Amino acid sequence: MLSFAPVDDLLTIGEVARRSGVAASALRYYEERGLISPERTGAGHRRFRRAVIRRVAFIVFAQRIGLSLEEIGQLLAQLPADRAPDRRDWGRLSSTWTARIDERIAELERLKVGLTECIGCGCLSLDRCQLSNPGDLAARRGAGPRYLLGDRPDRAPA
DSSP states (O other): OOOOSOGGGEEOHHHHHHHHTOOHHHHHHHHHTTSSOOEEOTTOOEEEETTHHHHHHHHHHHHHTTOOHHHHHHHHTTSOSSSOOOHHHHHHHHGGGHHHHHHHHHHHHHHHHHTTSOOSSSOOOSTTHHHHSGGGGGGGGOSSOTTTTTOOTTSOOO
């Protein structure tokens, strides 16, 4: 599809990569997944509207808080197709992140405090593990580092 946008509004994939800090290969992958879409010149070259830079930033940060590309695609599909999204559109999408961000902060706080303590992973390599997780009782709660995941050593196993 040929574009009628002002020349300054259209960017090459290299320009988007430089401005967004995301590799051109990742941008092509996002395109393949339907997360971003370029226009094509008569010669078939990709040209992106400048507003795609915010979409790419959204994708990067959504991934950082733990959203999958499928979830990100579902969110991006809620944006208007006939115009560049405005502050209200972006605010509506990011408001769904609050609980995810709070969970992530709690995980990072547990990680920050927990790496020098027993984390309930089952390795029993620290001297504190025998006190916090004798005989790997945490394994009854499930796989992984149970205390980093939020279980408490003093709670009775499920």
